[in-house]
Structures are given as C-alpha cells and as structure tokens.
Amino acid sequence: MAKFIDRAKIYVKGGDGGNGCVAFRREKFVPKGGPAGGDGGRGGSVILVADSGMHTLLDFKHKRHFKAERGRHGEGNKRTGKSGEDMIIKVPVGTVVKDVETGKIIGDLTKPGDKLTVAKGGKGGRGNSAFATPTRRAPDFAEPGEPGEERWIELELKLIADVGLIGFPNAGKSTFLSRITAAKPEIADYPFTTLRPILGVAKVDDFSFVVADIPGLIEGAHAGKGLGHEFLRHVERTKLLLHLIDLSDPTREPEEAFEKINKELHLYSPKLSKKPQIVVGTKIDAVTNKSKIEKAKKYFESKGYPFFAISAVTGEGITELLRYIAEKVKEQKGE
Known part of the structure; x- marks a missing residue:
C-alpha cells in the first residue's frame, strides 16, 4: 500500500x-x-x-x-x-x-x-x-x-469528498466503506487501522458520490494528538459528515461518543462542526440489548439529527441509509 x-x-x-x-x-x-x-x-x-x-x-x-x-x-x-x-x-x-x-x-x-x-x-x-x-x-x-x-x-x-466518515477509532468506518464502495481499507479490530484517508465511490441508482474514510479521532485531536490534525484537515471540504458510533461498545455510551467527537470538531474548527451530520449506529448485529438502539434513535432525533442503525456485516439498514445520503448530497450540490 x-x-x-x-x-x-x-x-x-x-x-x-x-x-x-x-x-x-x-x-x-x-x-x-x-x-x-x-x-x-x-x-x-x-x-x-x-x-x-x-x-x-x-x-x-x-x-x-x-x-x-x-x-x-x-x-x-x-x-x-x-x-x-x-x-x-x-x-x-x-x-x-x-x-x-x-x-x-x-x-x-x-x-x-x-x-x-x-x-x-x-x-x-x-x-x-x-x-x-x-x-x-x-x-x-x-x-x-x-x-x-x-x-x-x-x-x-485536502481530500475532495462529498461525505466524510467521522467517529472514534473502531466505530466501523472501514467495514462500512468497504461494504458500500469498491475501496479496500485495512480492517482490523484495533484503533487507527485506517492510517491514511481512503476514498471510495458509492452508487445509488445512477447517482454516485465520493466517501472518505479518514483516520480515527481521539480526544485531544484538535491539539494534534493521535492522528488528529492530519484527520481534521481532510473533512474540511466535505459537504456532509456521517458520524458512526459503535452501539456494541460496552465502554462508552453513544451519547458520550457523539459529544466528545463533536467537541473535538468544534475546538479545531467551529465551521466544521456546523456541517450537516447524519448519525449512524453501527454493529447492531453485535448488540444484545436492542432497547439500546431505540434509546439512541430517540436521543439523536430529539437533537435534530437523522439517525440510522446498521450492520455492515449483515447489510441491515444500509440501502435505506445510502438512499438518504444520496438525496442529501444532491441537495448540497444543488442538483
């Protein structure tokens, strides 16, 4: 590579x-x-x-x-x-x-x-x-x-992508990208698998858009910790942010993960934090307590964020999500 x-x-x-x-x-x-x-x-x-x-x-x-x-x-x-x-x-x-x-x-x-x-x-x-x-x-x-x-x-x-994938390391971004596009990111179950931004093209009917999977964020990213600054520069140009949150993570509540990542975005660039976000709860195939999915949906929709629950492994929820993203990208591009 x-x-x-x-x-x-x-x-x-x-x-x-x-x-x-x-x-x-x-x-x-x-x-x-x-x-x-x-x-x-x-x-x-x-x-x-x-x-x-x-x-x-x-x-x-x-x-x-x-x-x-x-x-x-x-x-x-x-x-x-x-x-x-x-x-x-x-x-x-x-x-x-x-x-x-x-x-x-x-x-x-x-x-x-x-x-x-x-x-x-x-x-x-x-x-x-x-x-x-x-x-x-x-x-x-x-x-x-x-x-x-x-x-x-x-x-x-600075990458030119319509949609930027954001979220903590291991939120399932690489698996999601490989599922919806022909991109082949490195995938393994440990943080910072994605060591460089990877672009993929997703297609919905006859409309295609570019998605960037960018190295995972950690707290302190705005100050250059981890792969912070290197990551953040690349999402500056995207029209839409897809915020992936691992719903199967026992160490962090979805609300907490969401707030921490957005805090980093805001500290780095207030303009960036104002970009439209779609919240995507991932790894629902590994969630044993299904009420956790409903709770997350209720929380994010009450905050005004569209919420989708998916499994990149089984494919559940992905078609519906892609169609929604395509419509939003078209709106942003004025098509």
Whole structure:
C-alpha cells in the first residue's frame, strides 16, 4: 500500500531569460554592418497541474527541487533565442499551495486539469538591434536576461469528498466503506487501522458520490494528538459528515461518543462542526440489548439529527441509509 503523504515542501525556480546578443551585419558603407543581435528567449515557468490519478504527495518526499529550463541566448541575424521549456509538476486534486516565506495561499487546485504557475520564467534580454537609434546606429551592448522567479512552496493535500466518515477509532468506518464502495481499507479490530484517508465511490441508482474514510479521532485531536490534525484537515471540504458510533461498545455510551467527537470538531474548527451530520449506529448485529438502539434513535432525533442503525456485516439498514445520503448530497450540490 502506498504511504499517504499529505504535506510537502518544495523549491521551485523559473528558468532565467536568455541574454540578448551583440552582433553586426556585414554590409558595405554601414557602420560595423548594422546591429543584428537577436533577443534572448524567455525562461520556462514551473506549473502545477491537478491530476486525478494522484492521491498522495509521496513523490515529493525525495525530489524537492524543480527548475524550469532557461531561455537560449539571442543570436546574430536578429534570431531570437529559443524559449525554455515549462516544467509541469503533477499534484493530486485538492492540493492547496502556500508560499513558505509569507504563509499566503497562492492557489487551490480543486478540479482535474486545474493549473497554477508557481514560478514564472524570466524575460529574455534584448539584443543590440533593439537599441539602434538614428543617432546611435551601432550599439555595442545588449541586455542580460532576467532571472526566473524562485521560492519555496508548501503543498497541502485536502481530500475532495462529498461525505466524510467521522467517529472514534473502531466505530466501523472501514467495514462500512468497504461494504458500500469498491475501496479496500485495512480492517482490523484495533484503533487507527485506517492510517491514511481512503476514498471510495458509492452508487445509488445512477447517482454516485465520493466517501472518505479518514483516520480515527481521539480526544485531544484538535491539539494534534493521535492522528488528529492530519484527520481534521481532510473533512474540511466535505459537504456532509456521517458520524458512526459503535452501539456494541460496552465502554462508552453513544451519547458520550457523539459529544466528545463533536467537541473535538468544534475546538479545531467551529465551521466544521456546523456541517450537516447524519448519525449512524453501527454493529447492531453485535448488540444484545436492542432497547439500546431505540434509546439512541430517540436521543439523536430529539437533537435534530437523522439517525440510522446498521450492520455492515449483515447489510441491515444500509440501502435505506445510502438512499438518504444520496438525496442529501444532491441537495448540497444543488442538483
């Protein structure tokens, strides 16, 4: 399994512009034959392109310096130097780009094919023919090319998903995702099985939506404990949160689990905690006291949250839940 890397720092430099050329034609009766130096070529730029085939910033762990080609120098006979090739760097869709020095966001690549120039190439210098005037008919100087822009930038990946799965480790998120989509998360009965966000596409009739299973939250996540911050950044873009709660957990009441996770969300980002949530009670096949399910349903619906009880193992309740999610995602997208 590819390691999930969602932050990277890279150095980018646009190509320098080529120097202008000092040259003269060989003509009788014209001082020095007349100026004939061509301009230097423009340096290439460094351009980021969002690629839907990439899902991690792992490529930037080892290669961190990217330089575009410099422009060629001008030549005689007023020939302009060849421009440098642009350097195209592919990044995952959902990459936010910041200038390291200023901390300012330069751009946000949210759709496949989105482009962002992060270091412009320098302009080519003018050749001596550009400086000829009626009184200065044989200039013996030219301009040097301008240097290309250079800077360190930070890439930060925020997943693009319609629905984010939240809940304590072991709430059953990975099993649920593998049940409703073709995604294959690691599944085992211990916390933090999901060590990187996993995307899956769920389909209801002819409508599909993207679901992200993100590493489990623990108390203190907003302060960076566990996999906290790494997790929370990825749910920022989702339209809807599916809050999964293990109803078979004897150590924690559903209400308590719900309040603790929402407290973490609010401490990290009040905006995030205001996203619409659907509460899903999981592992009902392992619940011996069925009144616990009814009690949870009553509690969450009284708080204004839609509540569904499911078993990802037997499939009970899943079709009804998926249809409800699809309708809500359509509403959020304005479809």
